[in-house]
Amino acid sequence: MYKLIKKSGKARRGQLKTVHGVIETPVFMNVGTLAAIKGAVSSMDLKEIGCQVELSNTYHLALRPGDQVIKKLGGLHKFMNWDRPILTDSGGFQVFSLAGIRKIKEEGVYFNSHIDGKRIFMGPEESMQIQSNLGSTIAMAFDECIPNPSTREYVLNSVARTTRWLERCKIELDRLNNEENTVNKKQLLFGINQGGTYDDIRIEHAKTISKFNLDGYAIGGLAVGETHEEMYRVIDAVVPYLPEDKPIYLMGVGLPSNILEAVDRGVDFFDCVLPARNGRHGHVFTNSGKINLLNAKFELDDSPIDKDCQCPTCKNYSRAYIRHLFKAKEMLAMRLCVLHNLYFYNSLMQEIRSAIDGDYFKEFKDDKLKLWNNKA
């Protein structure tokens, strides 16, 4: 159950109550595709760096180790030893971006596993069954993530099908939540708004899915090649047509500056692989912009990545040490940078929440963007 606590402009401060605890929003979810954060970060580490929600990928876990295995082991929470909320995506995005040759039909999608090429079928019911087996806190509806650019006709047809799939998802998850041996009988369902960069299709679809009385609504199909300006325009267009008493989740976004802009437009949930991926390459966020630790100028720099940062990395290690670890190809390098970057994002969200609570979000956003100077 979502509760809107406070607004600062259009920015929303809220709480989503779940069976795994309350999520304070706006929130950034930390991506652990295969039930682990890449970079040797454990669920214990996630607690230390202030992660509220872990996000795992349905498609990946269905292939390895298999959702039945995870169900037998008591669900994803027990499997990875994480007792806070978990959101699982629907598998749709990965089917479209990772799998081999695929065929989209009314019943669902036929595709080849990216691991062994095996022919697999996934439709709305299968996606719900897998997510129910995983027992995540929030399940995402199965949709088609439309490539950009696409013709108006393609988008119209795809969105209509995504709506029909949503209906099937809702029916199937209701059924699963009422079954005897379901891992999490209070699994929530978020629907996904699509429509490419066609504002009118987006708005029409937002109105349609709003009637489903879901637990939350996502804006999907963005951050797939369109400009930041197009993305912000779509958010501006869609948000007014989504229910105000439900959380809004902008999927796969993004840079810290994107998050500030989206919060300013009413978005509550975010996720992105960017902080972890950047970290694994030595690109780290600081309060004065992003820096590349591989740079030779850090060879003798005994200061932490960010002198004001309270993350486990900055409290204990210097830029020079981490640079050495990268040069020496020590895995610890990646781990320290991923920890720092995720902490940076989680702390940014904490600051955003405080700024909305104190009704100074606009100034906060402007100050941050100036501080980062287009470097984040």
Add this chain to the structure above:
Amino acid sequence: MYKLIKKSGKARRGQLKTVHGVIETPVFMNVGTLAAIKGAVSSMDLKEIGCQVELSNTYHLALRPGDQVIKKLGGLHKFMNWDRPILTDSGGFQVFSLAGIRKIKEEGVYFNSHIDGKRIFMGPEESMQIQSNLGSTIAMAFDECIPNPSTREYVLNSVARTTRWLERCKIELDRLNNEENTVNKKQLLFGINQGGTYDDIRIEHAKTISKFNLDGYAIGGLAVGETHEEMYRVIDAVVPYLPEDKPIYLMGVGLPSNILEAVDRGVDFFDCVLPARNGRHGHVFTNSGKINLLNAKFELDDSPIDKDCQCPTCKNYSRAYIRHLFKAKEMLAMRLCVLHNLYFYNSLMQEIRSAIDGDYFKEFKDDKLKLWNNKA
């Protein structure tokens, strides 16, 4: 300063006071070749798993990031944020095992860097200078680690040169410890006994180096292809000829069972890459022997690696989860297993110390060996 506290049979319970704290012996040193434990284990983790002494490699650090860089950054302790004792090896072993074409002369060794092939010279003075720049707690004397097998003539000549090198090491380290801007002016020096598997040469050399009044004595050149029985025979032969009031360090050993046998013969210090290397491959130690987590039978095993283990891995994660992480090629898999294995070794040493304190070492050793059933 070493203090012998208690003996149980020949097993010795002692303390080595250093400028970085007291080392309780027998001790297993955790190997962090490049100032980091392989497997994304940080110095913070080392504290959590009960590591007393970290061991870094002089040869590796001299090449990358360079001992001058580390000295400028305040020494190895500050560089890697580790305030407990550090032992550095002499570089000798790596020069002989890793470097390209090499030439051994009276003055030292000419070799090619394994990184870029660059021609480098290292002799006793250079080894001491590098270790002094690193500022480790204990420096090792520069020696030749003799290949096994070697002819009696080769071994005699090599050992005589190692003795001459030891004299030069002592003079050079004394000089460095008295210099103005030395990182650690109380750096200790351990000499190394060599002689291959020729007991009489070993004994003669032990007698000779004992006269140098060093801070400790190592038995080198073992665990290089000889049988366990030969190794134990050499230890039995040499230990009586090393000073009783100094710690004895068996280099590069070994399996848990090897450690028990060596403690039983009077050895105080150990180091080995084996627990970390095994861990990175999913081979983990338990109180009933070693197991391979990649094995299919662990797919649905929700028990910890070892149910009696108090390490961070066993307190939080199951065999099934760790197996999945290996299958999914998640770095976290290696980290969790390295943490477990090092904890296993560090705890074993703690148990050994208690057994000597309580004068039941012999029974303790027999029980352990039976429990492990030749699997560790």
